[in-house]
Structures are given as structure tokens and as C-alpha cells.
Amino acid sequence: MKAEFKEVPVPPRWCMVCRGEIPPERVLRHSGTCSDECSAQHKRDMMNVKAGKICRLCRRPFRRPRRVTIEEASTPLPDGCVTGTQGGSETTATAKNA
Ligand SMILES: [Zn+2]
Numbered sequence: 001m002k003a004e005f006k007e008v009p010v011p012p013r014w015c016m017v018c019r020g021e022i023p024p025e026r027v028l029r030h031s032g033t034c035s036d037e038c039s040a041q042h043k044r045d046m047m048n049v050k051a052g053k054i055c056r057l058c059r060r061p062f063r064r065p066r067r068v069t070i071e072e073a074s075t076p077l078p079d080g081c082v083t084g085t086q087g088g089s090e091t092t093a094t095a096k097n098a
């Protein structure tokens with residue numbers, strides 16, 4: 001009776017890009033992504049993060065909403081993006097034609 005070699009006690013890790021489970025052999029290589037595709041995507045993401053183009057937390061591109069209508073705003077940004085909209089300036093939603 002032998003212990004199977006394939007049963008390497010690798011703690012489960014999750015892909016930084018697609019949130020999928022990373023295969024054990026990639027975990028052992030200290031890869032933070034599940035596939036070469038995700039690895040390439042991650043590199044692109046990190047470049048964009050450093051350039052301040054996308055959110056570091058959710059990896060969504062920052063969008064400065066100028067005049068967002070109710071319909072467009074119906075898709076709320078995740079918590080990570082809240083910092084992009086915090087400026088202390090209230091939205092002038094009450095501005096109307098008097
Ligand atoms: Zn992945």
C-alpha cells in the first residue's frame with residue numbers, strides 16, 4: 001500500500017483573474033493564475049493597475065461617470081470602486097428647471 005504521489009497536499013488557491021481553482025501543479029509553481037491565458041491577462045491587468053486605469057480590487061476599468069442617468073446607474077459598481085467616486089461633492093440631482 002503506497003501513498004499516491006499525486007496526492008500532494010496543496011492548499012487550494014484561486015485564480016486571481018477568473019476566480020477559478022488553480023491546478024495543483026501551478027500552485028506549486030507559485031502561479032497565481034489557473035492558466036497561461038489568465039497569466040497573460042493578469043500581466044495586462046497589473047500594467048493597467050499601475051497605470052491607474054483599472055481598479056486593483058475588482059479589475060474593472062475606472063469610469064468617470066459625467067452625467068449618469070438612472071438607467072445607466074442601475075448597474076452599481078462593487079465596493080472597490082467606491083473610492084473613484086468619493087470626492088465630497090454631492091451629485092446635483094436636485095438641479096431642475098425652476
Ligand atoms: Zn483563471
Ligand SMILES: [Zn+2]
Pocket residue numbers: 055056057058059060078079080081082
Ligand atoms: Zn473596483
